Amino acid sequence: MTQVGEGHETAADGAGPVMTFGTSTVGEVLAERYQLEDHVNNDSAGRQVWRGIDVILRRPVAVVLRHPGGESATEMLQAAVDASRVIHPNLVGVYDAIDEGERAYVVREWVDGAALRELVSTNGPMDPARATAIARSIADALTAVHATGMVHGNVHPGTTLIADDGRVVLADARADAADSIEADVRAVGGVLYYALTGRWPHAEVGRSALPDAHRDAAGTIAAPRQVRAGVPAYLDDLTMDLLDRRVTAPDAQALAAELARLDAADEDYEDAGPLRFTQGTSVEPVRSTRKIALGIAALVVIALLGLIFGINAISNSDKGKPAGTPQAGTNQTGPAGGANGDGANTPAAPPQKIPLTADMVRIVDPPPGTRDDAGEAAKTVDGDDSTAWETQGYFSPKFGNRKAGMGVLINLGQARSVSDVRVETSAPGVAMDIRTGDSDPGDNSAGDDKIVKGYKRISDDDIEKTTGTDKVFTGFDENQKYQYILVFLTELPRGDDGNYRVNVNKIEVYGN
Structure with a gap:
């Protein structure tokens, strides 16, 4: 198996670019x-x-x-x-x-084995016990590094190597002035999250070419237990606490000790107990399951009592009111359905995901593009997380400075109200926008050129590079209907091979 020494997508050598050409040859x-x-x-x-x-x-x-x-x-x-x-x-x-x-x-x-990123990419997320053991080994390594006053600065699935004999080793330290002991410790949470979910939390830990963690519309990270079944509550809490900057991180030694306790518990999760970090580096004592259950029961009783009293108060407040007097906030100004009984005040239906099929999407590759990616568009709407439109590699972020960009054209089949478009990519740092037009002038080079030149952006704001891998585009006119929508990429992030490329994993359209 190959060994790869890599990590965050921040270049290690701040004094200048790395040139990968040279005279080095096999046997030298x-x-x-x-x-x-x-x-x-x-x-x-x-x-x-x-x-x-x-x-x-x-x-x-x-x-x-x-x-x-x-x-x-x-x-x-x-x-x-x-x-x-x-x-x-x-x-x-x-x-x-x-x-x-x-x-x-x-x-x-040289470590005979593979990086954690390779193992998870190939075999999928790891079982909780294995993920815990790996994180423990990394925390042990950081304890030794931090004891000397140094920072590692590059804790990542690409620098976490798993030897064929089972040994876990951390490689390729790259600390600079921006790194810290706290960042190292939080990155252990990132390694745990990746091992459990197959995704790397960019915003919480650091940029990477790995796919970003699942997030809601507000950008809040999904907990491992929300991503997959079988993750113990204690491990879920630990991972999320390490990634939450509102929670004081422990030092590496305290984290290693806690992971050792969890690792020793192995499959006997009930005995592991909950975990919460407090100020400093101490860990709260493990609370008994019995006390937790009693506390929850008390809260339920209090909630029920509050609900009963609330209902009685509302019922009593209604007594004595004249018939037909509207309650505050109910907008009862006439018969059901609106002021005139015609449904004029009925709220609009919430946006729904519009089903997209392979025949509704195609790649737009304007001149002098080769149109070699023509068959890739279907992979963005097939519902399969393992497939994606993989752009070719370019020597510069703006498609080799040869064309305006590339994108996916969506034909909804008829004009529809659209609320937002959601795009998932394999890495952050993508400059992209949404454009709309009245027709598809043809699935050919000339047609693609007309689309790029004629379609209009839905927003006049400056195009900013994505900070995560999940991007939600709004700005559609609620009084207008759309049939043709173009997701257009104008700048690519740098890939692991030094070229600029990205995968577009998923495209979703919401509307009515």
């Missing part, structure tokens, strides 16, 4: 010691990751190469030097850090 020996065996991939900062061999000690190593070296590689090398000072079974060992001017490289332990 660096520093007269490290022989390059296989180019695995480029990490999320654009650096080359190689599997190599330490020809002196005859052991496998991972070599992370950056072009150029020199001043622009200072941060990468310093992070490696700092990491080499901490020895812990749950931390990837760092062996060497070398700057040759034209290139710089870090040599670290």
Whole structure:
């Protein structure tokens, strides 16, 4: 299995861009010691990751190469030097850090296994016990890092490596001035959330190419128990507390201790008890199930009594009122259905999801686009979370500066009232907007050109890049009906391979 050293989508080397070209080749020996065996991939900062061999000690190593070296590689090398000072079974060992001017490289332990992001992406969310054990190992590693006064700064499913022998190790520290001990600890909550749901909470932990957590219209994150069945309440509470900045985060040692307790409980969830973090790093004592049940029962009784008294008060207040006198707020100005009995005051029906099928959507790729994505539009409306329209990779965010953008044209079949359009992408940082027109001039290059030039945006506001992966577009005129709607992408985020790309997972239209 491959090993990938990667993490947040913030470049590790703030002094300049990473150039992935260079003269490194299979069989080359660096520093007269490290022989390059296989180019695995480029990490999320654009650096080359190689599997190599330490020809002196005859052991496998991972070599992370950056072009150029020199001043622009200072941060990468310093992070490696700092990491080499901490020895812990749950931390990837760092062996060497070398700057040759034209290139710089870090040599670290090679882990036979896979990153957590690969395992979950391939096999789906993990069972609660396994997710707890992984989070515990990461918290243990952070305890050792923080004890030295350092920050890791890159806790992520891509840097959480699971060895074939079951060992969990944290790799690729990238701390900078913006990172903190608290951010490290909260990122453990992100790892837990990803292991349990297969999604990464961008707003709470940090940007990533992983799909964002499920959110409601207000942007509030869905708890793991809302996403999937079988997540114990204590683990759900722990994960959400770590992601909630209103709740004081514990230090790594306290978190590791609590995870150890939960890990020991394993399947005996009833004995694990609830968890709440308080000020400082202490954890409230576990409250007995009996006391919790009694407290809930008391609250139910109080609520019922309040309801009874409330009903009696309302009934008594109605006595003595003249027949036909309207109650406050009931708008009883005439017969049922409106002031004149004709339904004029009947509230409009709430917006409903409009069913979309494959024959109602198509890709719009204006010149000089190749229209190679023509068959991808159906994947945005098939209701399958495992499928998506995958854009091609471009060397710049604005589609290689070759065209205005690309999008999905929706034909509702007839003019309808529309309240909003909801789009789910694989990553934040997408510039997109909604446009409407009167017709589809043709499923061809010329027709796509007319659509892009002739359709009008529903909003005059500046187009802003998405901060999450779920975007809700409003702004439709309630007095107008729409048949043709264009979801149009004008700027793409950077992908794991260094190119700019994104997946459009889902498109939904709501209206009447």
